[in-house]
Amino acid sequence: MAGCVCKIGPSILNSDLACLGNECKRMLECGADFLHLDVMDGHAVLKCTFLGHWLVKDTFVRKQKLSNSFFYMHMMVAKPEQWVKPMAAAGANQYTFHLEATDNPGALIKDIRENSMKVGLAIKPGTTVEYLAPWANQIDMALVMTVEPGFGGQTFMEDMMPKVSWLRTQFPSLDIEVDGGVGPDTISKCAEAGANMIVSGSAVMKSDDPRSVINLLRNVCVEAVQKRCLDR
Ligand SMILES: O=C(CO)[C@@H](O)[C@H](O)COP(=O)(O)O
Numbered sequence: 067m068a069g070c071v072c073k074i075g076p077s078i079l080n081s082d083l084a085c086l087g088n089e090c091k092r093m094l095e096c097g098a099d100f101l102h103l104d105v106m107d108g109h110a111v112l113k114c115t116f117l118g119h120w121l122v123k124d125t126f127v128r129k130q131k132l133s134n135s136f137f138y139m140h141m142m143v144a145k146p147e148q149w150v151k152p153m154a155a156a157g158a159n160q161y162t163f164h165l166e167a168t169d170n171p172g173a174l175i176k177d178i179r180e181n182s183m184k185v186g187l188a189i190k191p192g193t194t195v196e197y198l199a200p201w202a203n204q205i206d207m208a209l210v211m212t213v214e215p216g217f218g219g220q221t222f223m224e225d226m227m228p229k230v231s232w233l234r235t236q237f238p239s240l241d242i243e244v245d246g247g248v249g250p251d252t253i254s255k256c257a258e259a260g261a262n263m264i265v266s267g268s269a270v271m272k273s274d275d276p277r278s279v280i281n282l283l284r285n286v287c288v289e290a291v292q293k294r295c296l297d298r
């Protein structure tokens with residue numbers, strides 16, 4: 067059941083961007099369950115990444131033949147409506163948009179589904195979880211940001227954990243993702259709060275032994291998930 071399966075997805079924002087395709091391959095070989103691809107347009111957040119749909123298609127799907135993998139897009143863009151079709155055509159599997167970026171989440175959810183992608187809905191640290199709740203039964207995954215979107219390598223915001231716990235209590239089978247500052251030092255807090263989709267950027271990418279970091283994150287998460295799901 068979703069919510070009881072633990073998945074680890076490296077954020078490749080802090081990888082060697084000159085070797086993006088190989089970096090993605092390396093992460094999958096090290097046991098990543100999915101790749102978390104941060105798309106920033108320089109409007110919704112200050113930074114701008116090159117990770118547009120052309121790159122998704124060329125680097126990941128066509129050149130690296132990674133089409134069976136899971137490309138989970140984290141869209142930090144001003145107009146998330148604009149990129150649904152191009153991302154679907156490029157081979158993205160999940161499209162996570164920010165609630166703060168749209169006036170019509172319902173229409174966007176429908177469009178993402180009609181384009182055969184899973185739906186993720188993200189909230190920034192300043193957005194309360196009650197805004198997300200009305201949509202929770204229509205989405206595949208809720209993303210609780212544990213840093214202010216825009217950069218990798220920031221400090222984990224532990225005060226976001228009540229949002230995760232609240233969502234987990236209200237929606238036991240929802241996939242709940244945490245993103246920002248998550249690594250070996252902070253995974254326990256996320257797992258105990260109820261997160262089962264774990265994004266980790268610098269802690270994995272900058273490690274000499276990414277496989278061990280991924281395993282550690284998974285083990286901590288699986289233990290918490292098993293306890294919670296068996297207790298039910
Ligand atoms: O979306 C974002 C930042 O906006 C993240 O996905 C970060 O890229 C994660 O990197 P770390 O905080 O784990 O280094």
Ligand SMILES: [Fe+2]
Binds near residue numbers: 077102103104245
């Ligand atoms: Fe992200």
